[in-house]
Amino acid sequence: MQVRDFMIRKTITAKTSMTVKELISILESNRIGGVPVVDDKGNLAGIVSDGDIVRFLSPHKEKLYLAYYTVYVEEAQKIEDILRERMNTPIEQIMVKKNIKTLAPDDDFESAIRLISRHHFKKIPVVNGAGRVVGIISRGDIIHSLSKSIFNEEPVQDQ
Template sequence: MQVRDFMIHQVVTVKQSTTIKELISILETNRIGSVPVVDDKENLIGIISDGDIVRFLSPHKEKIYLSYYISYVDEAEKIEDVLREKMNTTIENIMVKKNIKTLAPDDDFESAIREISNHHFKKIPVVNGAGRVIGIISRGDIIHNLSKTIFDDITPTHP
């Protein structure tokens, strides 16, 4: 079985100009945790997840600055202030851009399992030879496919 046989074909993608606020809405509306970031030709240029958003929006604890002549304390940030300040930030600077693992539609099922398990990814984009995103594989897709394989191979015997 090849990746094309069980990948999700209707992939939600975003552009690097997408704001955090827009991204949160897209993830929530589609009930997904990450999306590939593509350019105008649908070529993969990055990936961004709900974890990237949480880390970016996490308020900082108070900081103490000490120097020879002066010391001061920055107050801990409040989530309301962080949200007000960062919601219109584009995802360009927080998306993952390097070492993005992908699969090809002709890769086999074992390759998909290996990539997801070796790198602890939740999802992996599927790209064609031109680098365009044409699908996505998730852990859930792997489990669903394993379930079909296991239970389709078991045939009940009747006396």
């Protein structure tokens, strides 16, 4: 079995220029946890997840700095202030851009399961030879494919 046989073809993507607010809307309305980020030609530029958003929006606690016997106190951030400041940030600033793992439509099932398990990924973009996103594979897709192969087998006959 090849990746093309079980990948999701109707891939929801985001553009690099989208804001965090727009991305949250896409994730929420589609009930998904992440998307590939593409440039204007549909080429993979990065990937962004709900975890990236949570880390970006996470307020920090009060901090103390000591510099030449002067103590500086940085006030703890409030979530309301962070949301106001950061919701219009382009996702290009928070997306993962380096070391993105991808699969090709011709890769086999074993390659997909190895890649997802080795790196603890939730989703992996599927790209064609030109670098365009043509699908996505998630852990759920792997489980679904395994389930179909397990439960569609003929029952073992007792002898």
